[in-house]
Amino acid sequence: MADHGLAQGGHPAMDYAEHERTYRAFVSFAKWGTGAVIVVLILMAIFLL
Structure with missing residues (x-):
């Protein structure tokens, strides 16, 4: 996947759970x-046939 400069754990503002x-x-x-x-x-x- 493309590296967008985010840490391995993902973006901190996202609620991944x-x-x-x-x-x-x-x-x-x-x-x-x-x-x-x-x-x-x-x-x-x-029932219909």
Whole structure:
């Protein structure tokens, strides 16, 4: 990655712990949301065809 002159730990003004929590929540929501859509599509295929 490009070196922008920042220390190895990143920029001190960034809350990296909160960033990680937000990213993990987004990934979890995406997984569960995808699963829910798949279940709805399966149910639609069963009951509407």
